[in-house]
Amino acid sequence: MLRRYSFDPTNIVPVEEIEVRLDLTFEEDPVQILDRDVKILRRKSIPLVKVLWHNHSPVEATWEPEDAMRQQYPHRGRIEDSWLLVGGWVS
Template sequence: MFGRKDKLSPRFIRPYRILKHVGLAAYQLELSPELDQIHDVFHVSMLRCYRSDPVHVILIEEIEVRLDLTFEEEPVQILERDVKVLRRKSIPLVKLLWHNHSSEEAT
């Protein structure tokens, strides 16, 4: 994850080719030139096995990464509105569709 860590940021950005196994639990990846400021060796806990699905791919060009390696997500559309009623208050809820995400990833 790059920059600020919050629950709506994408967890993984794209599949990268493994160049070599480093130590007992790390891999060196072939990163794109846009990510040349990031160290290319990652612990296995930060990696996931990729199962091919074109919906999962978020292109780096579509995400405007700033110099401090942060980016901003933009909501596109409100899909649903609801009100959660608790004992003493009610909380308005909305379900948002985000830019660069599919409808299954709406939050």
């Protein structure tokens, strides 16, 4: 059962400001690689990485194709097989 909210001036929710572009998009930076996996289809396999993004919690991490991450964020690591390590970026 819901209860009626009693106003409390000390109950303040902190707000983080996000830089939004004119087309209402914003750029999110990857912080850490949490996991790796390979999705196997009928005739090919797709390497995936679980990415923790800057303003999100680990619960909200997303699975992204490893090749796409290499193309979008080439400054984050080497182009070798060890480019992405579980637990962090290779610098």
